[in-house]
Amino acid sequence: MLDSNLKLALPALAAAALFVIHAPAQAAQPHMENSPLVIGHRGASGYRPEHTLESYALAIEQGADFIEPDLVLTKDKHMIARHEPMIGATTDVADHPEFADRKTRRMVDGVEYLDWFASDFTLAEIKTLRAVQARAGRDSQYDGLFPIPTLEEVIALAKSRSKETGRAIGIYPEIKHSTYHATLKKPSGRPLFGANYFEDQLLKTLHKAYGNSACAPVFIQSFEVSNLQYLSGKTHIRLVQLIDADDVNADGSLSLLPPYRQPYDFVVNGDARDFADLLTADGLDFVATYADVIGPWKPYLLQTVADGVDRDGDGVITIKDRRVDGSTGVIEMAHDKGLAVHTWTFRNDASGYGFADPREEMTYYFDLGVDGLFTDFADTGVEARDASSNAGEPKHLRQCGSQNKHPRKGRHK
Numbered sequence: 001m002l003d004s005n006l007k008l009a010l011p012a013l014a015a016a017a018l019f020v021i022h023a024p025a026q027a028a029q030p031h032m033e034n035s036p037l038v039i040g041h042r043g044a045s046g047y048r049p050e051h052t053l054e055s056y057a058l059a060i061e062q063g064a065d066f067i068e069p070d071l072v073l074t075k076d077k078h079m080i081a082r083h084e085p086m087i088g089a090t091t092d093v094a095d096h097p098e099f100a101d102r103k104t105r106r107m108v109d110g111v112e113y114l115d116w117f118a119s120d121f122t123l124a125e126i127k128t129l130r131a132v133q134a135r136a137g138r139d140s141q142y143d144g145l146f147p148i149p150t151l152e153e154v155i156a157l158a159k160s161r162s163k164e165t166g167r168a169i170g171i172y173p174e175i176k177h178s179t180y181h182a183t184l185k186k187p188s189g190r191p192l193f194g195a196n197y198f199e200d201q202l203l204k205t206l207h208k209a210y211g212n213s214a215c216a217p218v219f220i221q222s223f224e225v226s227n228l229q230y231l232s233g234k235t236h237i238r239l240v241q242l243i244d245a246d247d248v249n250a251d252g253s254l255s256l257l258p259p260y261r262q263p264y265d266f267v268v269n270g271d272a273r274d275f276a277d278l279l280t281a282d283g284l285d286f287v288a289t290y291a292d293v294i295g296p297w298k299p300y301l302l303q304t305v306a307d308g309v310d311r312d313g314d315g316v317i318t319i320k321d322r323r324v325d326g327s328t329g330v331i332e333m334a335h336d337k338g339l340a341v342h343t344w345t346f347r348n349d350a351s352g353y354g355f356a357d358p359r360e361e362m363t364y365y366f367d368l369g370v371d372g373l374f375t376d377f378a379d380t381g382v383e384a385r386d387a388s389s390n391a392g393e394p395k396h397l398r399q400c401g402s403q404n405k406h407p408r409k410g411r412h413k
């Protein structure tokens with residue numbers, strides 16, 4: 001139903017766009033999004049060191065609709081773009097003798113790491129570091145060149161490129177390890193940040209930049225649940241429940257071993273549900289009370305079976321050879337419950353379950369009905385979407401306009 005309404009609305013919007021040329025004071029049009037979306041995972045991290053402005057800029061150049069900053073906090077409470085609180089693998093911190101004594105052991109979600117942690121550095125100190133390519137086999141010629149951006153710098157980039165390109169470039173921030181950040185302590189034993197400081201600070205920044213609106217070109221994502229529930233009571237910005245697992249079994253079912261078994265706040269709160277439980281009918285009903293989108297790892301959506309057939313004929317059996325058995329039904333069930341589905345992660349250099357060709361893999365998922373996907377290679381993602389039968393079909397994402405700015409209002413009592 002939404003589809004046909006949108007199609008009817010398109011000629012009117014095109015006419016309105018022409019009219020704007022003669023009427024620069026025209027009020028902003030309702031936010032329009034391509035669907036399905038190509039989300040630049042950590043920027044164009046297949047080509048540049050992840051989570052740098054240069055990586056995000058390249059993803060935008062390649063046609064990404066959204067860029068994805070993962071966020072962690074510095075000691076002086078700034079939100080910076082890093083995939084982990086540990087910064088040893090993605091920066092040149094090990095080459096800075098002045099920080100050698102910051103290397104330490106710390107628990108993150110039940111796992112101990114020996115590393116440098118963002119929360120032991122001020123933003124000024126972080127700015128003396130440079131990003132490096134974290135994944136083996138990728139271009140390292142940009143190592144040591146690009147600084148670590150703050151969320152504010154990522155927003156500024158998205159806004160300036162939106163103006164330059166005439167496309168609305170969205171941002172897709174992830175709150176990394178909410179429970180970990182909330183429970184970090186100062187040497188004195190007092191909380192370093194405290195409960196929900198991270199969430200409050202994120203909303204303050206996003207509301208200032210975009211307003212408190214479901215029409216903001218923003219999705220906030222998390223693997224934890226209680227922080228999203230908290231956010232749902234404080235913002236209309238769209239929220240995404242990420243769904244993890246640690247591996248895929250031969251029969252296509254998901255392996256759920258810690259620390260990928262449950263949202264970490266469930267572990268702490270003694271909630272027995274695991275990630276897979278959030279994708280059952282009851283689980284989706286629950287998620288729909290506070291989120292707009294589910295973001296499951298891709299094997300949750302597509303059944304593939306390791307049946308020992310060398311399908312690509314290269315003489316070895318790999319994950320590429322798995323038999324593709326079609327939808328698990330999760331996409332259809334989520335859509336029935338009003339949830340959009342964004343899935344991850346598609347990589348040209350780490351091919352997928354059941355596919356030898358990354359573009360074909362992504363097109364398959366677009367055809368299957370996902371509303372967006374995260375890829376390290378936004379250029380291939382755009383090609384894959386253009387090849388999909390669902391290209392240009394905006395669906396399952398709310399159309400934003402004045403009548404529809406508060407879609408979750410009343411759901412949170």
Ligand SMILES: [Ca+2]
Pocket residue numbers: 310311312313314315316317318320321
């Ligand atoms: Ca093979």
